[in-house]
Amino acid sequence: xxxxxxxxxxxxxxxxxxxxxxxxxxxxxxxxxxxxxxxxxxxxxxxxxxxxxxxxxxxxxxxxxxxxxxxxxxxxxxxxxxxxxxxxxxxxxxxxxxxxxxxxxxxxxxxxxxxxxxxxxxxxxxxxxxxxxxxxxxxxxxxxxxxxxxxxxxxxxxxxxxxxxxxxxxxxxxxxxxxxxxxxxxxxxxxxxxxxxxxxxxxxxxxxxxxxxxxxxxxxxxxxxxxxxxxxxxxxxxxxxxxxxxxxxxxxxxxxxxxxxxxxxxxxxxxxxxxxxxxxxxxxxxxxxxxxxxxxxxxxxxxxxxxxxxxxxxxxxxxxxxxxxxxxxxxxxxxxxxxxxxxxxxxxxxxxxxxxxxxxxxxxxxxxxxxxxxxxxxxxxxxxxxxxxxxxxxxxxxxxxxxxxxxxxxxxxxxxxxxxxxxxxxxxxxxxxxxxxxxxxxxxxxxxxxxxxxxxxxxxxxxxxxxxxxxxxxxxxxxxxxxxxxxxxxxxxxx
Amino acid sequence: xxxxxxxxxxxxxxxxxxxxxxxxxxxxxxxxxxxxxxxxxxxxxxxxxxxxxxxxxxxxxxxxxxxxxxxxxxxxxxxxxxxxxxxxxxxxxxxxxxxxxxxxxxxxxxxxxxxxxxxxxxxxxxxxxxxxxxxxxxxxxxxxxxxxxxxxxxxxxxxxxxxxxxxxxxxxxxxxxxxxxxxxxxxxxxx
Numbered sequence: 186x187x188x189x190x191x192x193x194x195x196x197x198x199x200x201x202x203x204x205x206x207x208x209x210x211x212x213x214x215x216x217x218x219x220x221x222x223x224x225x226x227x228x229x230x231x232x233x234x235x236x237x238x239x240x241x242x243x244x245x246x247x248x249x250x251x252x253x254x255x256x257x258x259x260x261x262x263x264x265x266x267x268x269x270x271x272x273x274x275x276x277x278x279x280x281x282x283x284x285x286x287x288x289x290x291x292x293x294x295x296x297x298x299x300x301x302x303x304x305x306x307x308x309x310x311x312x313x314x315x316x317x318x319x320x321x322x323x324x325x326x327x328x329x330x331x332x333x334x335x336x337x338x339x340x341x342x343x344x345x346x347x348x349x350x351x352x353x354x355x356x357x358x359x360x361x362x363x364x365x366x367x368x369x370x371x372x373x374x375x376x377x378x379x380x381x382x383x384x385x386x387x388x389x390x391x392x393x394x395x396x397x398x399x400x401x402x403x404x405x406x407x408x409x410x411x412x413x414x415x416x417x418x419x420x421x422x423x424x425x426x427x428x429x430x431x432x433x434x435x436x437x438x439x440x441x442x443x444x445x446x447x448x449x450x451x452x453x454x455x456x457x458x459x460x461x462x463x464x465x466x467x468x469x470x471x472x473x474x475x476x477x478x479x480x481x482x483x484x485x486x487x488x489x490x491x492x493x494x495x496x497x498x499x500x501x502x503x504x505x506x507x508x509x510x511x512x513x514x515x516x517x518x519x520x521x522x523x524x525x526x527x528x529x530x531x532x533x534x535x536x537x538x539x540x541x542x543x544x545x546x547x548x549x550x551x552x553x554x555x556x557x558x559x560x561x562x563x564x565x566x567x568x569x570x571x572x573x574x575x576x577x578x579x580x581x582x583x584x585x586x587x588x589x590x591x592x593x594x595x596x597x598x599x600x601x602x603x604x605x606x607x608x609x610x611x612x613x614x615x616x617x618x619x620x621x622x623x624x625x626x627x628x629x630x631x632x633x634x635x636x637x638x639x640x641x642x643x644x645x646x647x648x649x650x651x652x653x654x655x656x657x658x659x660x661x662x663x664x665x666x667x668x669x670x671x672x673x674x675x676x677x678x679x680x
Numbered sequence: 681x682x683x684x685x686x687x688x689x690x691x692x693x694x695x696x697x698x699x700x701x702x703x704x705x706x707x708x709x710x711x712x713x714x715x716x717x718x719x720x721x722x723x724x725x726x727x728x729x730x731x732x733x734x735x736x737x738x739x740x741x742x743x744x745x746x747x748x749x750x751x752x753x754x755x756x757x758x759x760x761x762x763x764x765x766x767x768x769x770x771x772x773x774x775x776x777x778x779x780x781x782x783x784x785x786x787x788x789x790x791x792x793x794x795x796x797x798x799x800x801x802x803x804x805x806x807x808x809x810x811x812x813x814x815x816x817x818x819x820x821x822x823x824x825x826x827x828x829x830x831x832x833x834x835x836x837x838x839x840x841x842x843x844x845x846x847x848x849x850x851x852x853x854x855x856x857x858x859x860x861x862x863x864x865x866x867x868x869x870x871x
Contacts, residue, residue, distance in 0.1 A: 220803070220804075264803075265807070266859065266862065268862075268865075268866045268869075270869050270871035279747075279748060282747050282748075283747075284701070284744070284745075284747070285698075322807070323748050324748065324749055324807070324810065324866070325748055325749045325810055326810065326866060326867045326868065326869055327810075327814070327867050327868050328868065328869065328870050329869065329870070329871070330748065331866055331869060333807055333866070335807075344687070344688055345688055345690065345691075346690055347690055348687070354747070354748060355745070355746055355747055355748055355749065355750035356750060356751065357751050357804055357805075357807055357808055358804070358807070367687070367688055368686075370686070423871075452695065458687065459683060460686075573870040573871075574870060656681065657681055660681050671684075672681055672682065672683050672684065673683065673684045673685075673686045674683045674684070674685065674686070674687070675685065675686075675687035676685050676687065676689060676690075678690060680692070
């Protein structure tokens with residue numbers, strides 16, 4: 186939106202309204218001390234929203250009430266001074282970054298109407314202050330990276346690239362997440378250094394809730410943060426600090442190498458995104474028939490599909506399953522607080538029978554148990570403590586070579602289930618569905634994720650091979666159990 | 681299985697940069713190995729080290745762009761550091777006896793440039809001072825050690841380097857005030 190359009194909008198206002206608007210922007214000036222260019226852009230965002238409201242026939246008074254300057258709080262009027270040390274789980278992410286590879290994940294919400302960018306921009310402008318640990322830039326220290334608080338205009342963009350591409354975080358004041366929209370979809374892509382699926386989901390829900398508030402639909406829910414409340418110490422806590430160190434059996438971070446599924450690695454990473462949309466009730470019923478949880482049931486199907494996606498006749502497959510530690514240590518943190526376990530299956534035991542479902546369920550219960558996770562937490566903490574006085578450049582050298590090499594050879598795939606997501610009732614009717622996309626790994630060829638919303642479970646496959654065997658077999662095995670699937674996705678980004 | 685497309689078509693990215701990056705990496709490694717082997721076979725001065733470090737300097741400075749903290753000051757600090765090592769290699773393995781004066785000159789030249797960059801855009805650049813503090817501290821420590829070790833000789837360049845580094849650090853601390861403590865906490869945080 187050009188300055189001319191803003192002027193045109195103001196010129197068409199009555200004298201009274203001009204005075205009201207002038208007063209509004211005088212108040213804005215007091216609440217915004219960003220550098221000149223950023224301030225101008227932020228001002229234009231307000232004008233764009235006002236022009237949109239005007240087109241809808243909403244009165245200026247009502248528009249200004251919706252866009253109340255108090256929603257900016259003091260965020261834009263104070264210089265950035267604060268820094269946040271990384272939580273223990275986040276420390277590996279900047280160390281293992283490579284050119285073209287970064288641990289990124291995406292959370293999306295599909296609305297029933299197309300997204301209004303002007304309103305989404307304002308929603309982000311008002312929401313970001315409530316998430317101080319997201320309004321940051323990654324910086325280097327002598328021993329560790331840290332997050333440096335960054336006051337700027339956080340912008341939304343139209344989606345025009347492959348999902349989960351690396352973020353450019355190297356420049357001064359760079360964003361560490363991106364908010365993008367496409368038709369009826371609002372997506373947020375996070376560098377994993379900021380948060381995990383749970384924290385990311387709180388952000389997305391708060392953003393979407395604010396978006397609807399700006400459209401005149403207010404809502405309340407305990408999972409949605411009130412944007413004008415002050416950030417709470419518990420929300421930004423590094424919960425790993427609470428874990429008490431004690432003698433535990435050492436955890437095997439390095440495990441046996443697992444077989445990889447077939448197919449050449451694609452040039453573009455990922456080369457395709459595929460969503461399987463299934464009825465949650467039916468999926469639950471089918472899982473129950475096999476005496477499994479949904480996660481165990483889907484894991485079994487993934488193992489079966491993997492068996493058909495490579496030429497190996499012996500060896501093992503290993504799927505990494507992230508575990509939300511909040512279920513063992515109740516926490517309000519919106520930063521990383523998850524660990525993982527590996528579910529292994531020898532190829533010759535992968536058969537579509539009850540024994541396999543039983544085996545996977547048993548492994549899942551044991552390996553994701555409190556004892557195992559606590560053991561892993563303690564060992565992670567011990568490792569971090571052991572490395573804390575090693576200069577960053579040495580840690581970077583070691584991590585770059587080791588992390589990519591081992592992580593991608595130990596695991597064949599990943600499955601992240603962030604569970605059932607709910608929104609307040611009056612918002613749910615405006616939202617169609619949700620999905621989560623795991624960013625591609627360096628060598629792992631398929632990563633899967635699950636989310637359930639509005640009785641629809643969306644299984645998303647992130648692919649880095651053009652070989653279609655995996656998704657075709659997964660589709661076949663789910664279909665064989667009588668599960669109807671709606672398949673959506675991206676075009677193939679490969680030549 | 682029919683996929684309904686719900687993502688935008690993406691313009692094909694030019695892969696040229698990616699290919700050039702791979703080609704440069706291969707060429708640099710290949711040339712480095714060849715030079716080292718030739719040097720070891722033919723004997724004499726260790727000129728291959730000079731080639732290898734020069735290639736590293738080009739790689740580190742211009743090809744493998746930093747993924748975190750890529751800014752004018754960090755690049756100047758990196759250039760000063762890499763150039764100083766290059767000069768030390770030339771002095772040690774090719775022609776000796778001059779680096780003790782030239783390296784400090786390069787360093788204080790770098791410090792002057794960094795000072796200009798820092799104070800000409802302080803509000804933005806104050807968030808990028810980690811490499812500045814490190815180079816200042818390194819220069820001050822090196823100057824103190826150098827002047828203590830080579831007491832009898834005139835080492836004006838070392839003295840100048842230490843002085844300029846101290847001035848820059850002092851000016852920065854004065855400008856930052858109490859925030860400097862916060863900056864140190866950030867940089868040297870072990871959490």
